[in-house]
Amino acid sequence: MKITRTRAAAATVTVAAGMMLSAGTAAAQELPTVVLAHGAFADTSSWDGVAGELRERGYSVVTPDNPLRGPGYDSAAIEQVVEDIPGPVVLVGHSYGGTVITNTHADNVTSLVYVAAFAPAAGEPAALALDPFRFGLTSLLPPVLGVGVVDDSTNILGKNVDSYITPALFKQYFAPDVTDEQAAKMIANQKSIAATALIEPSEPPSWADTPSYALIPQQDRIIPPAAEKFMAERAGAQITEVPGSHAILVSNPGAVVDLVVAAS
Numbered sequence: 001m002k003i004t005r006t007r008a009a010a011a012t013v014t015v016a017a018g019m020m021l022s023a024g025t026a027a028a029q030e031l032p033t034v035v036l037a038h039g040a041f042a043d044t045s046s047w048d049g050v051a052g053e054l055r056e057r058g059y060s061v062v063t064p065d066n067p068l069r070g071p072g073y074d075s076a077a078i079e080q081v082v083e084d085i086p087g088p089v090v091l092v093g094h095s096y097g098g099t100v101i102t103n104t105h106a107d108n109v110t111s112l113v114y115v116a117a118f119a120p121a122a123g124e125p126a127a128l129a130l131d132p133f134r135f136g137l138t139s140l141l142p143p144v145l146g147v148g149v150v151d152d153s154t155n156i157l158g159k160n161v162d163s164y165i166t167p168a169l170f171k172q173y174f175a176p177d178v179t180d181e182q183a184a185k186m187i188a189n190q191k192s193i194a195a196t197a198l199i200e201p202s203e204p205p206s207w208a209d210t211p212s213y214a215l216i217p218q219q220d221r222i223i224p225p226a227a228e229k230f231m232a233e234r235a236g237a238q239i240t241e242v243p244g245s246h247a248i249l250v251s252n253p254g255a256v257v258d259l260v261v262a263a264s
Helices: 002-030 044-056 071-083 096-102 126-130 167-173 180-189 225-234 253-263
Strands: 033-037 089-094 109-115 145-151 159-165 212-217 238-242
Touching: 033 044, 033 071, 033 096, 044 180, 044 253, 071 089, 071 096, 089 096, 089 253, 096 109, 109 225, 109 253, 126 225, 159 167, 167 180, 212 225, 212 253, 225 238, 238 253
Parallel strands: 033 089, 089 109, 109 212, 212 238
Antiparallel strands: 145 159
16 A cells, blocks of 8 residues: 555656646747847847846847838838747837837737837827927937938938937937946947938837837936837836936846836
């Protein structure tokens, strides 16, 4: 009888262990893929801290290149990346990347996360959120904002007029809360955006039928926090406000990661 009980107990432990292993595997498989769309005046490396922490938590992370040519062109590029991913996706956009994810429509996107981002309504250009009379001052003006002619294969002329942040003023206005070393890297990796991108009207928003989350840095000097909050509330987003600059994804990646986890 004693042997029988021992065998029964061992069998029970084995079954329980198997169930726990299966449950753990299933949980890991249920984690969505996180797609991180960078904004203007940045590149994919701006997500390095966020992506690293998410991967440590078991997430698959994709950081596609955002062409920064305009909402229509850019959202098509991101949409193709998202549609090629099997399973659910949490789609995250920083700054102008918020406009891009707003214009991205894919059936496997289960939630949207806006990080110091634009979230325009249908027919609105992102620039509307920079209205100083409604939302307060933005630094996205000369001399902080510069313009120049660049090669652009997406334009029929082969050239375009792009905007960029003046390197000497980048840290002060775009990323005052990052280290000098981080700021130098961001300046070196800065990508300019087509000047027309912020005045191109947005299409019907993906946030209208997708759960949304928004992280608003209270010391943002690029997009006024009041504008970010207005757009997030209109989108029905769950809002988190934190101290920080427009470069919150670099200065406080943990805050972004926590919101992505909440959106998963």
